[in-house]
Amino acid sequence: MNLTRRSTLLVAGLFATTMGFAAHAEESYPSRPIRMVVPWPAGGGVDAVARLLSQKLAEVLRVSVIVDNRAGAAGLIGTDQVARSAPDGYTLLMGSLGPNSVNASLYKSIPYDAIKDFTPISLVGIGPYLVAVNTDLPAKNLKELVDVANANPGKFNYGSGGLGSPTHLAAELFKVVTKTDLSHIPYKGSAGVTTALRAGEVQAGFISLLEYLPLRQASNVRALAIASSARNELLPDLPTSAEAGAPGYEFGTWWGVMAPAGVPPQIVTKLNSAVRLALDDAELKQKFVKMGVMANGSTPEEFSSFLKKDIEKWANVIRTAKIDKQ
Numbered sequence: 001m002n003l004t005r006r007s008t009l010l011v012a013g014l015f016a017t018t019m020g021f022a023a024h025a026e027e028s029y030p031s032r033p034i035r036m037v038v039p040w041p042a043g044g045g046v047d048a049v050a051r052l053l054s055q056k057l058a059e060v061l062r063v064s065v066i067v068d069n070r071a072g073a074a075g076l077i078g079t080d081q082v083a084r085s086a087p088d089g090y091t092l093l094m095g096s097l098g099p100n101s102v103n104a105s106l107y108k109s110i111p112y113d114a115i116k117d118f119t120p121i122s123l124v125g126i127g128p129y130l131v132a133v134n135t136d137l138p139a140k141n142l143k144e145l146v147d148v149a150n151a152n153p154g155k156f157n158y159g160s161g162g163l164g165s166p167t168h169l170a171a172e173l174f175k176v177v178t179k180t181d182l183s184h185i186p187y188k189g190s191a192g193v194t195t196a197l198r199a200g201e202v203q204a205g206f207i208s209l210l211e212y213l214p215l216r217q218a219s220n221v222r223a224l225a226i227a228s229s230a231r232n233e234l235l236p237d238l239p240t241s242a243e244a245g246a247p248g249y250e251f252g253t254w255w256g257v258m259a260p261a262g263v264p265p266q267i268v269t270k271l272n273s274a275v276r277l278a279l280d281d282a283e284l285k286q287k288f289v290k291m292g293v294m295a296n297g298s299t300p301e302e303f304s305s306f307l308k309k310d311i312e313k314w315a316n317v318i319r320t321a322k323i324d325k326q
Contacts, residue, residue: 033090034057034065034066034089038069039079045291047067049291053284057275059278075099076099079100092121095258105325117260118258119263120307122300123256123306126252128226128227130206133145135219135220143244157202160186162189163323169314173251174249185201194211194214223235224244227249
C-alpha cells in the first residue's frame with residue numbers, strides 16, 4: 001500500500017471516529033451538569049426566573065442545572081462569556097431584554113453579536129410593565145396623563161432605574177408612542193423609582209408588575225394602565241393601555257434560554273423540549289404568576305424571529321428618543 005493511500009485511509013478513519021464520538025455525545029446528552037449563566041447579581045428578577053426554571057429543568061433532564069451569576073457591565077460580561085463558550089449544550093444563558101436586545105443599540109460597541117453569536121432555545125416568559133403616578137398628579141388614565149403633561153411641557157418628571165434600564169426604555173417608548181413631554185430623572189436601580197414615586201419626587205413611573213405589587217395598598221400611588229394587550233389576572237380591574245387612552249403602547253421585559261452559536265440541532269431540540277415541558281408545569285406557572293411573569297415557551301425559530309424584531313424595535317426607539325450611545 002503506498003503512502004498516499006495509507007494517509008487517505010488514516011484520515012478517513014479518524015474522521016469517522018470523530019463523527020462517531022460526536023454523534024454519541026449528542027445522543028447521550030445531557031450526561032453531566034449544565035451551567036446556566038445569569039449575567040446579573042443574585043436576587044434580581046432575571047436570577048429569580050433562572051433559579052425557578054433551572055430547578056424544573058433539572059427534573060426534566062435528570063442532571064443538575066447550576067445557576068452561575070456572572071454580573072457586570074449591564075449584563076455584557078456574562079453574556080459574552082456564554083458567546084465564547086463551547087457549543088456543546090452544557091453552557092446556557094438566561095437571556096433578557098437589556099443584554100440581548102437593547103445593548104446593541106445603546107452602546108457604541110459590545111463584545112458579541114446579539115444574533116450571530118447565540119443559538120435561541122426558547123422564550124421563557126414575559127413580564128408586563130404598568131404606568132403609575134403619584135396621586136398628586138391629576139390624571140386618572142393615560143389620556144389624562146398625556147394631556148396634563150403636554151399642557152405643562154417639561155414640568156412633570158418620571159423616574160427610571162438608570163440610563164438604558166427597562167424603566168427608562170418603557171418611559172421613552174411611551175413618549176414616542178403618545179408624543180408626550182416628560183422629563184427623565186434616573187436613579188440607581190428600580191427600587192429608587194418606587195421610593196421616589198411614593199415620596200412625590202417624581203410624578204410618574206413605568207415599572208414592572210412585580211415592582212408595583214407591594215405598592216397596591218399605598219394611598220399616594222395610582223396605577224393607570226398595564227402596558228399589554230390584555231388585562232392581567234393579578235390586577236383584573238386595571239385597564240390596558242388601549243383601554244386607558246394610549247393605543248399602541250405595549251411594553252414588557254422578557255426572559256429566554258439561549259446557548260452559544262453552533263449547538264448541534266439534536267441538542268437544541270432536546271433543550272427546547274425540556275424548557276417547554278418545564279414551563280407546562282402547573283406549580284412553576286403559579287410561582288411565575290406570583291412574580292408577575294407570564295410563562296411563554298416557544299420554538300427556537302419563533303424565539304429567533306422575536307429577537308430580531310425586538311432588536312430592531314429598540315434601535316428605532318433609542319434613535320427616535322435621541323438617547324446617546326454609551
